[in-house]
Amino acid sequence: MGFDVGIVGKPSSGKTSFTNAACMTDFKVGSYPFTTIDANVGVTHVRTACACRDLGVEDDPKNSICIDGVRLVPVKLIDVAGLVPGAHSGRGMGNQFLDDLRQADVLIHIVDASGSLDSEGQEVSSGSHDPAEDVRFLEEELVEWMLGIVKKDWRRMTGRVRSEGAKLEELLLEKLSGLKITRGHILKAIRASELKSETVDKWTDDETRLFVKTLQAVSKPIIIAANKIDRPGAEENYERLKSEFPDYLVVPVTALAEKVLKDLDKKGTIKYIPGDDDFSILKEDDLGEGERTQLEKLREQILKKYGGTGVQNILNRAVFDYLKMITVYPVQDANSYQDGDGNVLPDVFLVPEGTTAKEFAGYIHTDLMESFIHGVDARTKMRISDKHVLKDRDVIKIVSAKGQK
Ligand SMILES: Nc1nc2c(ncn2[C@@H]2O[C@H](COP(=O)(O)OP(=O)(O)OP(=O)(O)O)[C@@H](O)[C@H]2O)c(=O)[nH]1
Ligand SMILES: [Mg+2]
Structure with missing residues (x-):
């Protein structure tokens, strides 16, 4: 079984930086919008306590990695092109990126928590853009995209339910199976929207939209990465996002810090296990004075304060809390x-x-x-x-x- 996590958000919010930090890939990152056009795919890991410890055995992991009793299990990330308002009707990179998300089981929305990019990903003065707007429009775009697919042939489909007694969930399943949407997702969304499938030909536009919105939440739930938490103003925005969207999971993240720590770990300069809230320096001599100060700052102002860089935390929460995997x-x-x-x-x-x-x-x-x-x-x-x-x-x-x- 593979799990696919879609990485979404407006241009320049840090999607590729997040992917590179998580997967140790080297995809192109840039401070201008639409650096990524074709989707990047990488493999990262979620971390869990390995069974080797309580069984008291030395293990030989094959499909995964075990470091000091921490088992790292692979998951796939799909980093797509930036999304701008109106994408479903062709703005920006249009719908292509949405099609890249068909296989995703869960979406991580990378938000620029520092509020220094407008909704198109262009720089504005720090803090002048409200990231709450990004959260709303992204969901809106996803719902529009799904609605477009559901509504295709709608009359003929609802007619078949009414006159031939066809089952709505079966017809929808056929349409949506390429989006990794299951019968269970569809039934759950119909139930949760308090609609009746037998009378689908009488659903109003608002009711159909409500159903699709619920289906999106059920089949491709969104969790929010308040990224660039290392930048000025980001902490305030993170707190606000949490209070404005109590139903969402909002996790403070700095993709940049995670990449720095992992790169140094790879070089053997420090020891850092992804997800830890600390690291240890192994080779003092490899670090210049400035680098040491930066690292200490990172330790105090990010790792200690937020319990880690957030990259591993959000992936774990996506897989274990949202997808409820064991x-x-x-x-x-x-x-x-x-x-x-x-x-x-x-x-x-x-x-x-x-x-x-x-x-x-x-x-x-x-x-x-x-x-x-x-x-x-x-x-x-x-x-x-x-x-x-x-x-x-x-x-x-x-x-x-x-x-x-
Ligand atoms: N300070 C800080 N900067 C970051 C962080 N993550 C990304 N950046 C910067 O944000 C800019 C955009 O990063 P990308 O990863 O290319 O963003 P993207 O969302 O993939 O952009 P598109 O592919 O154009 O949609 C780059 O200059 C990164 O260095 C972070 O956690 N902290
Ligand atoms: Mg990118």
């Missing part, structure tokens, strides 16, 4: 926690909360689900049935009729 470790030997090649706890999967043992087998391989016999909880060595609901950090062996994993 981590499960498949093994072939329930006693040694190894795969067939002797690797201890080689893989970890992100699966939705509520996943059963049999569904988990399906995530590993379709064959394994089809020939599923039972599972074994490697922590307790107990047999588990197909319907057994897995917990976070479970270590599971699947026993199937077609060989095992």
Whole structure:
């Protein structure tokens, strides 16, 4: 199972900087709008406590990384072109970037919290732009985009529901499946909007819009990165964003600081684990006087104050709080926690909360689900049935009729 996080926001808000910091990529960053045109795709990680620690074993991670008992699980980021008001009707880079977001499971909205860019990404004097406006217009654009897709062939579709008794959710599913929208998302959105699918031909424009807005919130929830938190005025705006949008998750972020720390860690100058609220200096001599002062400032004014640079924090919250994922470790030997090649706890999967043992087998391989016999909880060595609901950090062996994993 892969998870895709869409990185969205107006031009120059720091989307590519965030992606580079998270993925250690080198995509082009620039202080002028529309530096990014074609989407950049990178791989980063969410962090969780690794099962190796409580099992007391040394692990050999394959599909992920383990540093000092912290397991880093890969997720994909899609960094798209900047979005300007009216994009759905072709302004700026238009709709293309929206199409790049089809595969996203969750969106991180990179907001310039310093308020020094207008809604088109052009520099204005610091603090003169209200970032709350950006939050509103981005959602508006997404809803318009989805509405355009839903409304296509609307009359014919609603006619089929009325005269042929076709199911609205099935017709919508066909239209929207390319957007990673599931039947569950559609049903949830109809319910939450208090609408009836049988009478869809009588929905008013406002009701249809409400349904699409709910569908967007359910299928591609937005969380907000108050980026450039290191800049003057950003803290105030961050506080205001939190109080103006109590239903959103707003996380203070500095993509710039995260990149600095990771680069120094890569060089071996400091030790910094992404998401930590501190670092240690390993090679004092590699740092000039100015650099040391900058680093100390970063430690006090960012890491200590906000509990980290926010890059890792927002990714973790997107995957674990919003998408409600848990981590499960498949093994072939329930006693040694190894795969067939002797690797201890080689893989970890992100699966939705509520996943059963049999569904988990399906995530590993379709064959394994089809020939599923039972599972074994490697922590307790107990047999588990197909319907057994897995917990976070479970270590599971699947026993199937077609060989095992
Ligand atoms: N101070 C500070 N500057 C940042 C931060 N993140 C990005 N920047 C700067 O903001 C400018 C724009 O960064 P990009 O990452 O290219 O922004 P973008 O959103 O990808 O822009 P487009 O691709 O044009 O839409 C660059 O000058 C970055 O150095 C941050 O956390 N703090
Ligand atoms: Mg960019």
